[in-house]
Amino acid sequence: MVRNFYFLIFIIFISTSAYSTNYFAIANGDWGDASIWSLTPTGSGGAGVPGTGDIAITNGRQVGLNPIYGDVTVDRITVTNSVANSLYYSDPFFLFTPVTLNINLSLSSTGVPSAQIIEDNSFLNIVILGTGSTVINNWSTTSPFNTISFSSGGGTTINGNIAISNSLIVDSGTTFTIGSGYAVSNSSGSASITIESGSAMVVGGSINGGSASTNFPDVTMSGSATITVNTNGYLNSDGFTFSSGSTLNVTNNQPDGWWHSTSPGPSSVPVPGDYNFTVTYNRLGDQSVLPANYGNLILTGSGTKTLSSALSGLLKVFGDITIETTFSTSSNGNIIDLQGNLHNDGTWAPTQRINFNGTSAQSITGNNMVTFGGGITVSNSAGVSLSNQDADINGVLDIDPGASFDPNGRQVNLAGNLVNDGSLSASGVFVFDGTTTISGSGTNAFNDLTVTGSISAPSKTLTIAGDFANSGTFSNVNGTVTFNGINAQSISGSSTNNFYNLTVTNSGGTVSNNMNSNLNTAMTLGSGAVFDADGSGSGVFTVISTSGSNAARINAIPSDASVTGNVVVQRYFDGGGDVWRNFGTCVNGATVTQITSAGLTINGNDLAYYNESVTGGVDNGWVLQSTFGSSISNSRGYSMWTRTEEMPVTVSFSGTLNQHNQSIPLTYTSSGSPSDDGWNLVNNPFPSTVDWDLMTRNGSVSGTVAVWNTSTSSYDYWNGSTGNLTNGLIASGQAFWVQTNASSPTLTIPESAKATSSSSFLRSSDEEEQNLLIVSLSKADKVDRTYIHFREGAIDGFDTKYDGIKLRNGIFNLATLDSEGQSLAINTLAALGEFDEKTIKVDMYNTAWDNDLSDYVRVFEEGDYVLSFDNLESFSPLYDFVLIDNYLNKSTTLESGYEYNFNVTSDPESWGNSRFEIHLVSVVTDIENDLDGSEISLYPNPVSSVLHIDSKRLDVLNVRIYSTNGKLIYSSGKKIENEINMTFAPKGIYIVNIVTKSKTINYRILKK
Secondary structure, eight states: OHHHHHHHHHHHHHHHTTTSOEEEEOSSEETTOGGGEESSTTSOSOSOOOOTTOEEEOTTOOEEEOTTTOOEEEEEEEEOTTSTTSEEEOOTTOOOOOEEEEEEEEEEESSSOSSOOBOOOTTEEEEEOOOBSBSEESOOTTSOEEEEEEOOSSEEEEOSOEEEEEEEEEOTTOEEEEOTTOEEEESSSOOEEEEOTTOEEEESSEEESSSTTSOBSEEEEOTTOEEEEOTTOEEOBSSEEOOTTOEEEEOOOBTBBTBOTTSOOOSOOOOOTTOOOEEEEOOBSOEEEOOSEESEEEEOSBSEEEEOSSSOOOOEESSOEEEOSEEEOTTOOSOEEEOSOEEESSEEOOOSOEEEOOSSOEEEESSSOEEETTOEEEOOTTOEEEOSSOEEEOSOEEEOTTOEEEOTTSEEEEOSOEEESSEEOSOSEEEEOSEEEEESSSEEEESEEEESSEEEOOSSEEEESSOEEESSEEEOTTOEEEEOOSSOEEEEOSSEEEEEEEEEOOOSSOEEEOSEEEEEEEEEEOTTOEEETTTTTTOEEEEOEEETTEEOEEOOOOTTOEEESOEEEEEEEOOOSSEEEEEOOOEETEEHHHHHTTTOOOOTTSEEEEOTTSOSSGGGGEEEHHHHOSEEOTTSOEEEEEOGGGOSEEEEEEEEEOOSOEEEOOOOOOOSOTTTSSEEEEEOOSSSOEEGGGSEEOTTEEEEEEEEETTTTEEEEESSSSSSBGGGEEOTTBEEEEEEOSSSOOEEEOGGGBOSSOOOTTOBOOOOOTTEEEEEEEETTEEEEEEEEEETTOOSSOOTTTOEEOOOOSSOEEEEEOTTOOEEEEEEEEOOOTTOOEEEEEEEEEEEEETTTTEEEEEOOOEEEEEEEEOGGGSOTTEEEEEEETTTTEEEEOOTTEEEEEEEOSSGGGSBSSSEEEEEEEOGGGOOOOOOTTTEEEEOSSBSSEEEEEESSSOEEEEEEEETTSOEEEEOTTSOOSEEEOTTSOSEEEEEEEEESSOEEEEEEEEO
16 A cells, blocks of 8 residues: 555656656645655655645645645645545634635545545635646545635536535636536535536536435526536536526436436526526437426427426426427426517427416517417516417417417417407417307407307407408307408408408408308498498398397498498298288399298289379278389388298398488378378388488478387387387388378488387387376287377377377277377377366277278277276376266276276177267366375475475375476485475476375475
8 A cells, every 4th residue: 555655656756846846744734834844755844835836745644724824826736545634724723714725737636535535624625726637536525525616717627526515616717527427416415516607517427416316405607607417417406596697508318307317306496587597408319308497498409308297397488488499398287487589490389388478578489380289378468479480379379467469460370269358469360270269358359360160259349450261160149340451351251250240440441241241230330431242242241130129230321431232131020920011121123032032922912012192092002013023122111911831931132232311202192081191101221220210301291100010910100209119210121101291291211310229120118208198908919009198399189290190900990089080099189288178089990891892991899808098107196087988878087007898799889989088187176285294294385495395104205296287397206305495496386296105195385
């Protein structure tokens, strides 16, 4: 052993004596004590102190580094391998000042250390300044370094195993390499490695905690530091800390990134605030990618980079991710978070959800398209956009509240659902090629939209600024599709579009329909918009009618907008037996063939229109189809006989639409019988419900409209305020009767008369009016009504503005007579005055055809009937209504809802216009002050300003005050007030009507 030791010393001496001085320790002592140093292994001391350029050999002695002598620098040092603390920290005066041993070239041991040959002391620092691969020789983990720094400013390599108990530092400008097969390990469990900015560490071997399955507690990269883990290397650290600008290059192929396969790996990597560090996987071959936190992540080299499934951690990239090879993530099903840009020049088809959740704008770019098999979540409020590449999304596209997604002129293929609670910008091409439901509260704005799969659009607005192509299935239940481009737009495809609501606001070009498209609810055109319904001729645009209460409509068309081309407008006819139906068409060019093509039989007597100019009875003006041929005019109404076995049916009328203001041709011919003259059967000219009250007519046209109700075999009427034709709404495809009364009648239906909701064909509804009595006659399930209305501006005689002549029903008829004996459906009389009393005759009759007279005659079917009286509560308590039955010689005071049962016999006196009368009787003088002071008190009376109501025992529901002519001047509604300010009322007598839960009380007061 001694011979070998001296031989080593001899070799060192021979190889270095020409360049440096060798110093041998011959005694234990401090480095700065010259007496312990000799120039030969066995010589005398006092040779001086080794320094820069020298070689120091401990020679089996223990040499202390004392802070009194300061730091030491030598070229080389050799430490005896078997002597513990051959180098130690000497501090006899307890100064606790660190001492640094700087080694310019190399640190060696005389053999593999068998002891801690350099003291593990935190005040003793070793600095290796040498370059090359021999800076540390004959070393092992048996003698760990407390603190060692590599500061060569060049390349330094260790081809041996070393251990660190405190810290290993690679200074700026130095590239520190751990040779292949060698390790830097952690001996204390708390050691750290620091790679300073501008330096690099190359791991050709390993960094671990003492074995392949243990960890180095802390590896820190400062500034622009770089760590490269080579092909056969690995780096185990659960305290990996990056700094802004630092880079980790991973070229090994461990299952968990840079970790050894037997180590568990981290769940995350600490990330600095600006995320500006880079991890690069660049092995030339297959490689495992650790699921952890990254700043910038680059996947390059060759082979497949596979996201490890050995750990349950998430892949989160806080900066940019760049893919230059194949990236496989299917084995790890966790969501991947990306906060920077995605650049793909390789191949990536993730099967898990990708979450774009950055805080600044993110882009998807690269030369190759990413296929997002698990979908995308966009939660970035600054927005995510496509740059120079398309995107294929086979899962869900989920845009969170406040976030936005912009295709930016590129194509997006979406096979999953679209959940948009943010904003989807209108650019590029969106192709729905799977089964998609669009939902969420956000705005859905598309440029070009293509459907090759199945899409359920949202029940809100979906805008398209470009072209729309559908060769799949497009469902738009309860939603709106808006075409809002600035250039020409096209609707095309091999399927059928079902638009619920369709809006066109494009004023810069025509929107052309070149496919089968159905309108199910409403179409709206903005100013300057043009919609070409049949496009180049191949398109079919159909306004759908599926029931008597569900017909699509085209809303009011602005004067500078239009619908061009042919439109198909459907008219649904429901069941109901063998009946006549009044209808019309809103297109130009309709034919009888279009009716028969729907399955209806039209013989010579089955279809007719009405010619007002034919004199005589009202039924004389019918002109049969056998006379007028096969054309269907959109300027008149028609009556058609339908058969039970052919119903229900939908007729499709095709042609160009009537648009803008429509002047309805009317005539007036007098034959001396006002009830028979002036009847014109006209047509709603629009594919929309129209409002009678919004039409314009001159004084030669009556104010009452009548519509045949097939379901009741009777007519519905409306005069602007009264009747059972709901609010005067006339459905699309519905014919209606107007009566003219003088020459040159005019009726104009403007676009503004279109109602904004669909009206049923002939539905009935009575609205409460003041001073309106509704009388109904019923037998079994058949009902007819008549209306008696007292209003300002009316007269007691026949008034063309408010009164409506009764037309013959298919069932019995109920009417009242005016002063000239005409039967009226609506009888409007002058407003009630003080102490008014009126008698109104009731007319009940049916009609039957008399062959001998060639006319209809009055008849009535025997049986039990009921007269009902409603809306009496609309009158003030100043009046009573009394029903007089002249046939039975009895009278009955009426109340609202009262039903009078009677029988019609073969006796003509039991029906007609002589049996019943309604008497209106003023009861002002009969009202007593019937208040019980213990229940309710009214005071003062007379009253000049405030009327007080004191309810003591009764719950008051409503208080009304009427003038003596029946005009309502005050109503409390639901808010009951104990004090009523009467200063607004003129002097006179008033009736206070108090409704309580148990009774109604009337009280007469005097206003002075």
